[in-house]
Amino acid sequence: MAITRDIIPATRGKALRLSAGEAVKVINTHGAQVVDTWAFCVEDLSHHMSMEHTRVENGRLMPAVGQTLFTNRREPILVLEEDTSPGIHDTLMAACDRWRYEHLGCTEYHRNCADNMVEAMAGIGLEAAYVPQPLNLFMHIPINGDFTLTQGEPLTKPGDYVTLRAARDCYVVFSACPQDITPINGAGRKPTEAHIEVAG
Template sequence: MPIETIPARHGKAVRLSAGQAVEVINTHGTQVVDTWAFCVEDLDHFMSMEHTRVQNGRLMPAIGQTLWTNRREPILMMEADTSSGIHDTIMAACDRWRYEHLGCTEYHRNCADNMVEALAELGLDFHHIPQPLNLFMNIPIDADFTLVQGEPPCKPGDKVVLRAARDCVVVFSACPQDITPINGGKPVDAHFAIHD
């Protein structure tokens, strides 16, 4: 399958069959990609960061580790990662209320709406926003447990490969955040490709 674009500030969804992999490319080295996965037979059965942290005993997944559902079943596996290995599993997807708290007085594109829109493009109607796997997002934890909104420690072309453990729908959002430093100040396109 050819390389597809996740347009800056927008989302994209793709269906994966068990055994297929998706390669997520941080084309410019600065773009956070919020990532969700849903079981095709039941969208209420989805990739869960809370359960993944427990099952792996780790704050963020590493190469070879499984991403688990809210029913503690495998859904994706992190097969490869050429980035720094820094990804976030703590921060909720940005939404319209997040931007209101940041001072926006008009509608601001956001990852939560991007997820809903991307699923709708596949004819799927789902409005609950699970905690995403925030690929390439850098949220250091200080000694006093303060969460820092850091810039992505990535290089252009860094990529993560996620292999499907079951038939699923994977959703990406090229995060629209342009107020905090997490996208290096400006959202840009990211890309993905499907592999057998």
């Protein structure tokens, strides 16, 4: 089986096409990097992976190994086939964008996951009408007893990975989250690259 390895550069995005049955392994190379993840149906970009629909269909806050990720039309698009991390992935938080960084005090442009998604898709000739809420792989957002949310540090270790298998032909888009103000990417607040491997 041929395996193709590629990099998601730190603070940047990467997009690729998967055929039904192919799988992509997302590797947390340094152990503390969040990877925002989107998936779009090849035949219609308005038909895409949806966290709110996935939560309903699975009856779970975050997907577990063997569970399916569903679209906004409640159809399967990806399956979480393997996960060597502690299994903590966020399905609540919107992708960071320029407005998020303005709220955090940035007065100049800051790279962000929303723009990374748009740029990565443009790199393979695609244009999405909007940025759906991603599956935030490796992101740790504890829900406290009073229902507040904490921007936690990832619980992963270097080399932890998840494998996502395509249930249909789709485009998958990743962003190595640029967040360096909160500890979302670890106590050092230093975004790093991640890696992907695609296998049939």
